[in-house]
Amino acid sequence: MDPRGMRPTATAPTPTPSPASELPTDVLLEIAMRAGFVTLLRCGATCKALRRAIHAPYLAYLVPRVCSDRDGVVPTRLLLYLDTGTSSSFSLAHPSTPDAAVFLVDDHLAPFVSRGAADLLAMYHPVTSRGSLVLLERNRGVEEMWMPSSARRRG
Amino acid sequence: MEVDKGKGEAEETRKVAEADRDTVTLKSSDGKLFEVSKEAAARLSTVLAGMIAGGSIDDNGTDLKQIGSEALENVVDYCNKHANSIPSAALISSSISFNTAPFKEPEEWERKFVDRLSHDALFDLVEAANFLGMERLLDVTCHKISEMMKGKSPDQIREVFNIKNDYTKEELEEIRQELAWAFYDD
Secondary structure, three states, X not given: OOHHHHOOOOOXXXXXXXXXXXXXXXXXXXXXXXXXXXXXXXXXXOOHHHHHHHOOOOHHHXXXXXXXXXXXXXXXXXXXXXXXXXXXXXXXXXXXXXXXXHHHHOOOOHHHEOOOOHHHHOOXXXXXXXXXXXXXXXXXXXXXXXXXXXXXXXX | OOOOOOHHHHHHHHHHHHHHOOEEEEEOOOOOEEEEEHHHHHHHOHHHHHHHHHOOOOOOOEEOOOOOHHHHHHHHXXXXXXXXXXXXXXXXXXXXXXXXXXXXXXXXXXXHHHHOOOHHHHHHHHHHHHHHOOHHHHHHXXXXXXXXXXXXXXXXXXXXXXXXXXXXXXXXXXXXHHOHHHHHOO
């Protein structure tokens, strides 16, 4: 006789048959960080805990990491990220692409990269913000960029 | 050799012998014992390194109640394979802290190591690596699992990773609008 067959079903919550065990949020975050920027953001739409983790202030550290990953998928519309960890300066998300070159040279923005961000921000207006991210739209209205809003955390 | 040793002396000798051992014994949640090179364990796992340094390694099997035997076997297997492969300085000094360094690419043998694992075994292993503070193994397993996540919709991610949706319909719609570009970008 199968002893498991004797077990009353109502007493203990029986684990529902699942495709996989539930991973802790920090592990899911580690995985998501390696799946590229877009997938990382999509993960935030799966549950609240992941969204909190992804939009936490230390996303400021994740974005540079995703951007510098060879496999990291950074959307082409992500132009810059603000490095709040050390210097509060902008870094290019795609340092070696033609877009980046145009952005730097044609738009005379090179002086602002790796420097304070106040002047550069004047060229953009915020579209929406949530958690630690602000979506900015360039006043001409083509490119977009994401940056962590450091102000809230530092204040 | 001295036969009539005092008890204290014998104890002393045993302790020295333990300290000199070059392996540690780990015990899984279901009571199975595994031996692993002390050097590799200390190098690859911050938690085991701490236990070894702190003297909390039990010679009869250090209890790792959070890790099942299958996952622990894979952990030990990984440590042994790692000890046999030529470690590069970059791997040893790799840090999990949120630095700006790119993720390290798995080496060929590491890729094969995780490729042969079943879905469940891989998920158990990533949890074990996380619990033991094994940065490199966490890196390798997360890299592998991230392939299951890439390009998937939130619904598909929930299904694969057994994540419970705790959003209301309205909240989801709000997120969808906010992240519209991320949903249609590819």
